[in-house]
Amino acid sequence: MKTITDLRPDEVTALLEQQLAGELSAKELEETGVVLQVGDGIARIYGLTEVEAGEMIEFASGTKGIVLNLEEDNVGAVIMGSSSTVHEGDRVKRLHRTASILVSEKMLGRVINPLGEPLDGKGPIEGPFFESPYERKAPGVIFRRPVHQPLQTGIKAIDAMIPIGRGQRELIIGDRSTGKTAIALDTIINQRENYEKGDPVYCIYVACGQKASTIAQTVSVLEKYGAMDYTIVVAASASDPAPLVFLAPFAGAAIGEYFRDSGRHALVVYDDLSKQAAAYREVSLLLRRPPGREAYPGDIFYLHSRLLERAAKIIDSDEVARQMNNLPESFKPIVKGGGSLTALPIIETQAGDVAAYIPTNVISITDGQIYLEPNLFNAGVRPAINVGISVSRVGGAAQIKPMKRVAGRLKLELAQYRELEAFAKFGSDLDPATLRQIERGRRLVELLKQPQYQTVKVEHQVASIFAGTRGLLDKLPVEKVREFEAQYIRFLEAAHRPLLDKIRQGQLDEAMEAELEKAAKEVLAGMGIKL
Amino acid sequence: MSPRTIAQRYAKALFELASKRGEIEKIYAEIEGLLTLYRESRLLRNLLESPIHRSQQKLGWLRPIFQERLSPLLWTFLQLLVRRGREALLNETCEAFIELYDAHQRRIRAFVRTAQPLSQEVRDRLSQRLKEIFSADSVILSEETESGLIGGFIVEVGTRAADLSVRGRLHEIQKKLLQASSI
Numbered sequence: 001m002k003t004i005t006d007l008r009p010d011e012v013t014a015l016l017e018q019q020l021a022g023e024l025s026a027k028e029l030e031e032t033g034v035v036l037q038v039g040d041g042i043a044r045i046y047g048l049t050e051v052e053a054g055e056m057i058e059f060a061s062g063t064k065g066i067v068l069n070l071e072e073d074n075v076g077a078v079i080m081g082s083s084s085t086v087h088e089g090d091r092v093k094r095l096h097r098t099a100s101i102l103v104s105e106k107m108l109g110r111v112i113n114p115l116g117e118p119l120d121g122k123g124p125i126e127g128p129f130f131e132s133p134y135e136r137k138a139p140g141v142i143f144r145r146p147v148h149q150p151l152q153t154g155i156k157a158i159d160a161m162i163p164i165g166r167g168q169r170e171l172i173i174g175d176r177s178t179g180k181t182a183i184a185l186d187t188i189i190n191q192r193e194n195y196e197k198g199d200p201v202y203c204i205y206v207a208c209g210q211k212a213s214t215i216a217q218t219v220s221v222l223e224k225y226g227a228m229d230y231t232i233v234v235a236a237s238a239s240d241p242a243p244l245v246f247l248a249p250f251a252g253a254a255i256g257e258y259f260r261d262s263g264r265h266a267l268v269v270y271d272d273l274s275k276q277a278a279a280y281r282e283v284s285l286l287l288r289r290p291p292g293r294e295a296y297p298g299d300i301f302y303l304h305s306r307l308l309e310r311a312a313k314i315i316d317s318d319e320v321a322r323q324m325n326n327l328p329e330s331f332k333p334i335v336k337g338g339g340s341l342t343a344l345p346i347i348e349t350q351a352g353d354v355a356a357y358i359p360t361n362v363i364s365i366t367d368g369q370i371y372l373e374p375n376l377f378n379a380g381v382r383p384a385i386n387v388g389i390s391v392s393r394v395g396g397a398a399q400i401k402p403m404k405r406v407a408g409r410l411k412l413e414l415a416q417y418r419e420l421e422a423f424a425k426f427g428s429d430l431d432p433a434t435l436r437q438i439e440r441g442r443r444l445v446e447l448l449k450q451p452q453y454q455t456v457k458v459e460h461q462v463a464s465i466f467a468g469t470r471g472l473l474d475k476l477p478v479e480k481v482r483e484f485e486a487q488y489i490r491f492l493e494a495a496h497r498p499l500l501d502k503i504r505q506g507q508l509d510e511a512m513e514a515e516l517e518k519a520a521k522e523v524l525a526g527m528g529i530k531l
Numbered sequence: 532m533s534p535r536t537i538a539q540r541y542a543k544a545l546f547e548l549a550s551k552r553g554e555i556e557k558i559y560a561e562i563e564g565l566l567t568l569y570r571e572s573r574l575l576r577n578l579l580e581s582p583i584h585r586s587q588q589k590l591g592w593l594r595p596i597f598q599e600r601l602s603p604l605l606w607t608f609l610q611l612l613v614r615r616g617r618e619a620l621l622n623e624t625c626e627a628f629i630e631l632y633d634a635h636q637r638r639i640r641a642f643v644r645t646a647q648p649l650s651q652e653v654r655d656r657l658s659q660r661l662k663e664i665f666s667a668d669s670v671i672l673s674e675e676t677e678s679g680l681i682g683g684f685i686v687e688v689g690t691r692a693a694d695l696s697v698r699g700r701l702h703e704i705q706k707k708l709l710q711a712s713s714i
Binding site for chain 2 (some may be wrong): 031033034047048049091393
């Protein structure tokens with residue numbers, strides 16, 4: 001009889017080895033590679049002959065990497081994390097999956113890195129997780145529908161003249177410190193209203209190559225205004241390795257797609273893509289891809305176009321949406337139609353040069369741009385939007401009717417004002433009609449000024465702009481315009497709430513206009529102005 | 532072109548010529564000898580890799596050593612390498628030749644690491660299994676013991692590897708436990 005006492009330790013080992021030899025199968029014999037060279041966040045690997053581009057690999061230390069280059073006799077990969085843990089001669093394993101991020105609803109309110117790991121010290125992120133690939137083909141034509149719902153930014157100048165629709169891609173472009181991030185943050189803060197109503201627009205703020213202190217400040221602003229409840233911050237700071245910085249926007253898009261494909265609305269801000277382009281250039285040059293214009297690689301346009309194409313408004317039918325192309329396996333049970341992903345990419349220009357390589361690329365990709373000017377900013381026009389060259393190519397369809405009605409006049413009057421403004425500088429000898437136009441323009445510009453973090457509800461925007469374009473403010477001194485606006489809104493809220501509700505629902509007829517006009521006149525009379 | 536690719540081209544030419552002349556076995560044995568020499572004689576290595584000396588000079592030094600001892604085909608091949616300035620790739624060329632020869636013989640080379648020396652029985656079973664997996668006729672097994680593996684073995688064949696060691700399994704378990712704690 002065999003008993004346990006008959007066995008000696010070395011025999012056990014021998015028996016186990018025999019069993020393992022029997023267990024050895026072709027599947028167990030994984031394909032591996034050996035690190036030939038490592039440095040600057042890049043590893044060159046010998047072997048891995050069957051690896052796919054974009055596949056995740058794992059180094060001996062457990063650090064992950066993404067394969068970017070397949071060459072004749074080696075594989076180029078970026079290291080996701082510290083390259084000091086990867087050594088020459090290390091074994092590299094394939095993970096047999098395309099690089100992806102694990103998205104969870106619990107990410108809301110958190111600050112994460114592009115790999116989905118928390119950075120805010122609030123403990124691990126809980127599941128359930130959905131695997132969303134960094135690189136995914138954008139939805140095809142039949143799964144989209146034209147933009148038709150507004151995304152209210154809460155900024156008067158934008159919502160009136162450069163309206164943004166859900167699913168749109170609107171570029172925010174301007175020199176350094178002209179208020180680009182401020183516009184994006186205001187837009188995120190303005191989504192609080194939707195969140196409270198139970199129909200949230202989930203926001204993803206991607207900080208790409210920014211100072212860590214700036215990111216911390218942004219997060220604290222979002223927290224202060226209660227915006228973190230529905231916001232995820234994806235942060236890759238300037239001190240992170242270049243691969244992480246260039247991956248950050250893709251992580252943001254992957255998270256946004258989770259909301260989009262589950263039938264909800266999401267807004268993703270890429271702040272900013274010029275730094276991402278620089279990071280991608282760095283990685284590409286290290287991978288020895290040939291440099292092109294300004295040393296950017298040949299596929300820099302594709303980098304941004306494939307990223308921004310993923311912003312989309314999905315068709316309402318759940319049935320059609322379920323057949324969407326390149327749907328990740330984990331999304332399949334939760335797919336719903338009617339979702340949207342709006343993108344607000346940010347580009348920083350150098351000395352107002354919009355004709356540089358990256359700005360022209362992104363301008364041509366997006367559905368419009370908001371152009372911010374330092375001159376306006378310094379003159380106290382904030383937000384410093386240059387209305388003349390800012391456009392929104394599709395958002396008009398998404399504006400509510402009352403806004404369309406009052407904003408049409410606004411654009412026209414401002415255009416005329418800008419034309420005449422040059423004359424006004426010479427002072428004398430202007431005919432009364434011209435003078436009137438200029439005076440009105442000044443008041444409209446004043447009306448569109450708006451302090452940071454103070455977003456305005458759409459019905460209030462309509463009421464204010466109506467007063468401006470109707471010429472009700474012409475007799476009011478310019479410096480009193482903002483005082484009037486505050487009083488007027490307060491008065492309307494107190495005495496005409498039903499009217500505001502109607503405007504909000506998209507109604508504005510002549511009777512209502514008359515009511516607005518009457519209210520404005522009452523407020524003006526209170527300020528001692530008689531029309 | 533990378534040095535590896537160049538070496539592969541030369542090796543292939545030599546291999547095809549040798550098989551046409553039916554001298555494969557002989558050339559293979561000589562190549563193995565040459566490789567050992569190259570690896571062990573530092574002087575030979577330095578001489579071949581030296582960028583200072585001209586190929587005529589190098590040939591002058593090599594002739595008395597190799598002309599008599601190598602078959603005419605391999606000696607001509609060596610001369611060709613030196614004249615074309617590829618003598619520094621001798622090592623890679625020899626290795627590429629051996630790879631070609633292995634493929635021709637349907638033979639694989641496996642490297643096994645175990646915690647304790649392999650018993651003949653396990654060795655045979657492992658070879659048998661590897662032959663089946665890679666559909667090879669023979670296996671050249673090189674072995675190494677590494678007590679850190681605790682038990683089981685790691686086997687590598689070319690760029691493919693399987694970690695069936697107790698240490699590897701423990702690492703897997705550790706990773707899974709860590710992952711579970713973060714979910």
